[in-house]
Amino acid sequence: MLNHIKWGALLCLLVLGGCKTAPERQASDLDVHIPQVWSHTSDSSQPSRQNWVDSFNDPVLSQLVDRAQTNNFDLKSAAARVEAAIAQARIDSAGLWPQLSFAPGYQQAQVRSAGFGSAQFNVFETMFNLSWEVDVWGRIRAFREASVREAHAASADFQAARLSLAARVAQSYFALLEAKLQIQVAEQSVVDRGTIANLIQGRFERGLARGLDVRLVSTDLANARSQLAQAKNQMQLITRQLEILLGRYPDGSLPELSGAVAETSGLQAWQALPDPPPVLPAGLPADLLTRRPDLIAAFTRLRAADARLESAEKLLLPRITLTAAGGTRDVALTDLVDPRTAAWNVFAGAIQPLFTGGRIRGGIQLTQARVQEAYNRYQEVALNAFREVEQTLAAEEWLHQQENALREAVHQIGASRELALYSYRHGYIQILTLLDSYRSTLNAQSAHLTIQRQLLNNRINLYLALGGSF
Secondary structure: OHHHHHHHHHHHHHHHHHOOOOOOOOOOOOOOOOOOOOOOOOOOOOOOOOOOOHHHOOHHHHHHHHHHHHHOHHHHHHHHHHHHHHHHHHHHOHHHOOEEEEEEEEEEEEEEEOOOEEEEEEEEEEEEEEEEEEOOOOHHHHHHHHHHHHHHHHHHHHHHHHHHHHHHHHHHHHHHHHHHHHHHHHHHHHHHHHHHHHHHHHHHHOOOOOHHHHHHHHHHHHHHHHHHHHHHHHHHHHHHHHHHHOOOOOOOOOHHHHHHHHHHOHHHHHOOOOOOOOOOOOOOHHHHHHOOHHHHHHHHHHHHHHHHHHHHHHHHOOEEEEEEEEEEEEOOHHHHHOHHHEEEEEEEEEEOOOOOOOHHHHHHHHHHHHHHHHHHHHHHHHHHHHHHHHHHHHHHHHHHHHHHHHHHHHHHHHHHHHHHHHHHHOOOOOHHHHHHHHHHHHHHHHHHHHHHHHHHHHHHHHHHHOOOOO
């Protein structure tokens, strides 16, 4: 009676151990407090699901983004990783099904006997082998679940890659527009400096200016030409970067852009950077956890690690297997199809690990460490996502203030430059003051273009941080 009680208790322990499953997790289970609203906005409505690329109302940009989504090689690699993860999930699911194999064979044998010579005969065989592990405790199912979740994580990574690629193309496109405008500003500055140089040279020849003035204005003109060369170099760098994103050879021509500009608005596309579209509602911070693809991928990998830990722990439980073998064997090939010659056997057994040198326990500890790694990784990705949203929302205000100030500076410097030229001609100021006014004009116009592009970049970063669709 006591032995029966012991065996019953052992069976209960095995059943309870086999029923252990992965913990139920929620995306909001973080070790940090999530506020109810963002620090820099009171708008808690759901963010718009419209195509954020179209919100810029630029057909050239939309065409470039579509082309990059088709031709970019990094994105193709991400798509291949999704296919590989799906195939791996299919492989890891195979253990749930019986494994059947067919093994035909042929054997030639020779028998020697003393005094009777030797005899030679052929043996043909057709054997079928069947094996199946009965997944009583759900170990194989947990292993399959982990692979399926990994495939879902890879799919989320692909969506994050698409969103990131669209953002990089848009930012490169606006950087290219800015570079073109910077070249126009630098070219005008060279023309203006040349006009001043001619004026000073003429005054010098009439004895109205010093030789030092000629040297100073010539130096200033050379610096302006250097800035123009730098602006042109910057444009070719950005052009080649954009071509790489489009999956093109980086020859610096970018016919997609030049052709699209010619077809849509001609030279008007280079006259000014567009205004940023209206700010979309940011939604609630907690909603970000289920909207951003990189957060979805990190959380899904955490769930996959939980499933792998469950599978590893169930290796300590008995494994119940069914095996069967059958077939025919005969000296005549034609007799193999005779069902009367078939033989078969079936075996059912259980394997209980007793001593594996610490392999199973070590595997459990390894998987536990990977669960903690995935958990901490998810925390880090979540915190970084919140930072990106808060940062871009806060930057909107400061960038707008900076842009307004630089716009006023451009307006004021234009008027002061004309006044400086008038004052120099009448001898009220020195040449250095005149040259400084022209340098200030170039610097103010260049800085204003840069801040306009930064506003556009910040808006794109906001869409990216919110996990916007396109």
